[in-house]
Amino acid sequence: MENKVKNAGTARLEVAGRTVDLPVYSGTHGPNVIDIRKLYAETDHFTLDPGFTSTGSCESQITFIDGDEGILLHRGYPIEQLAEKSNYLELCYLLLNGELPSKTQFDTFSNEVRNHTLLHTQQDKFFEGFRRDSHPMAMLTGAVGGMAAFYPGAMGNEDPEERRISSIRLISKMPTIAARCMKYNLGQRFVDPQNKLSYSENFLNMCFSVTAEDYEINPILARAMDRFFMLHADHEQNASTSTVRLVASSGAHPFAAIAAGVASLWGPSHGGANEAALRQLREIGSLDKVPEFVKMAKDKSSGIRLMGFGHRVYKNYDPRAKVMQKTCYEVLDALDLHDHPLLKVAMELERIALQDEYFIEKKLYPNVDFYSGIILEAMGFPTKMFTVLFAVARTVGWIAQLSEMLEDPTQKIGRPRQIYTGAAMRDYAPITHR
Numbered sequence: 001m002e003n004k005v006k007n008a009g010t011a012r013l014e015v016a017g018r019t020v021d022l023p024v025y026s027g028t029h030g031p032n033v034i035d036i037r038k039l040y041a042e043t044d045h046f047t048l049d050p051g052f053t054s055t056g057s058c059e060s061q062i063t064f065i066d067g068d069e070g071i072l073l074h075r076g077y078p079i080e081q082l083a084e085k086s087n088y089l090e091l092c093y094l095l096l097n098g099e100l101p102s103k104t105q106f107d108t109f110s111n112e113v114r115n116h117t118l119l120h121t122q123q124d125k126f127f128e129g130f131r132r133d134s135h136p137m138a139m140l141t142g143a144v145g146g147m148a149a150f151y152p153g154a155m156g157n158e159d160p161e162e163r164r165i166s167s168i169r170l171i172s173k174m175p176t177i178a179a180r181c182m183k184y185n186l187g188q189r190f191v192d193p194q195n196k197l198s199y200s201e202n203f204l205n206m207c208f209s210v211t212a213e214d215y216e217i218n219p220i221l222a223r224a225m226d227r228f229f230m231l232h233a234d235h236e237q238n239a240s241t242s243t244v245r246l247v248a249s250s251g252a253h254p255f256a257a258i259a260a261g262v263a264s265l266w267g268p269s270h271g272g273a274n275e276a277a278l279r280q281l282r283e284i285g286s287l288d289k290v291p292e293f294v295k296m297a298k299d300k301s302s303g304i305r306l307m308g309f310g311h312r313v314y315k316n317y318d319p320r321a322k323v324m325q326k327t328c329y330e331v332l333d334a335l336d337l338h339d340h341p342l343l344k345v346a347m348e349l350e351r352i353a354l355q356d357e358y359f360i361e362k363k364l365y366p367n368v369d370f371y372s373g374i375i376l377e378a379m380g381f382p383t384k385m386f387t388v389l390f391a392v393a394r395t396v397g398w399i400a401q402l403s404e405m406l407e408d409p410t411q412k413i414g415r416p417r418q419i420y421t422g423a424a425m426r427d428y429a430p431i432t433h434r
Ligand code: SDX
Pocket: 051, 232, 234, 235, 237, 238, 239, 268, 269, 270, 271, 273, 297, 298, 300, 304, 305, 306, 307, 308, 309, 310, 311, 312, 313, 362, 364, 367, 368, 369
C-alpha cells in the first residue's frame, strides 16, 4: 500500500510550558487528521480517547463513511450503486484489489473461490465436540480459529501469494462453516457445497436443503442473500475490524485474527444487534406496545436500548438500512408475507422514534441491523444464526483491512498506552504485618 496522505499544515499544542507543532494531513474525503506519533517524545504526554471517538488508527483506501451525510463508499463507489448493479463476489474483488474486475478477472476470481468451498474432513469432526444447542457464533469462533491448524503455511504473512490464497480460502469456506453451524444446531446432515451454484445460492442450499427432498432455490431470495452480504462487507475501522488489525499486527496467524473478528462482532452493540433487534421486535409483539417500549428506550435506568438504532459514525440514516428496507419488502413480497407482524412493529417503531425529540437530538437513526433481522427471519434462518451471516459477509472486509495493514510501510504492532490511577508505588508487606 502506498501512503497517500497530503500535508495540510500543522497544529500547535501548548502543554506544560512546551509548544509542539504537530503535522496535519488531509485525505481524499473526510476530516483532516493531526499526527500525534511524536507527541509523547516531545511533550511527555499521552492522549486519552476511550472508544476512539476522535482517534484514527490507520490510513486506509478501502471504505469511507460520511456519518453526517449518510454516505458509504467502497473504493470510491457508493453502496447504493453497488447494491443495485454489482454482486457480492465482484465487491469482494473490488475490496481486495482496489478496482472493479474485468470479465476475465472476475471469472478467474469466481472460479478460485468456487474451488475452495470444501472443508478438510477433519474439520467436520470439530463440530462434534460442541453441544447441539451451542450458540452458532461460539462454534464459528472456534471453527475459524481452528482453520489455522489446517493451514500452518498461512502464518507467512510476508508472502503476498500466501496471503492471497488465504483470502480466497476464507471467503470460500466461511459459508460452508456457517451452514454447518446451522445444520449442527438443527441435528441435520451437513450439506456439501455445489460448485455449479452461485455464492449465495450455494449458501442457501447448504443451509436449507435436506437429503430427503430436492431444494429449489428462489432467485429473489438468492438475490436478497447476495445483497445482504454486500451491505455487510466492510465498514471502516469498526470494532471487529479494529480487532482483526490489532491481532494481526503482532504477526499472528491470519485465520486466528479473523476468528478474533468473529468474536468481537458477536456483541449486541455490534454485529449481535441484528439478533437482538429481532428478539426485541418479538418481545414488543404488537403495535399497541410500541409507545411504551420507546418510552423505556429513552429512560437510561431501564437498561433498554432500541436495538438496530444508533451508530457511532452515522448521525443520519445508515445508507445500508435504506437498501435493507427495500430488500425486506422484496423478500416479504416474494414469500407472500406482506403483513408480517414484525414488519408492522418495526415500521411503527421507526415512525415514532424518528419523530421523537430524544432520538432526533441524539441523532439516532435505524442502522444496518434494524431491518436485516426481519429479512433473515422471513427467509427461515434461526434468530441465533443472524450474526453468523453478518460474519460471513464481513470476512472479506476483515481480510482486505488485514492485508492493507500488512502492506502499510508505517505499520507497527498495536500497543495503546493509558492513564494510570491505581495505587502509588509501595513496598510488599509480609502477611504477618497486614
Ligand atoms: C454495527 O462501527 C460500525 O461501523 C458498526 C457496524 C458495522 O457495519 O461494522 O455499522 C455494525 O455494529 C451497527 C450498530 C449495531 N448496534 C446497535 O444497533 C445497538 C444499539 N445501538 C447502540 O448501543 C449505540 O447506538 C451504538 C453502540 C451503536 C453506538 O454507540 P456510541 O456511539 O458509543 O454512542 P453512545 O452509546 O455514547 O450513545 C450516545 C447517546 C447515549 O445517551 P447519552 O449518554 O448521550 O445521554 O445515545 C443513546 C445513549 O444512551 N443511545 C441510545 C441508543 N443508542 C445510543 N438510546 C436508545 N437506543 C439506542 N439504540
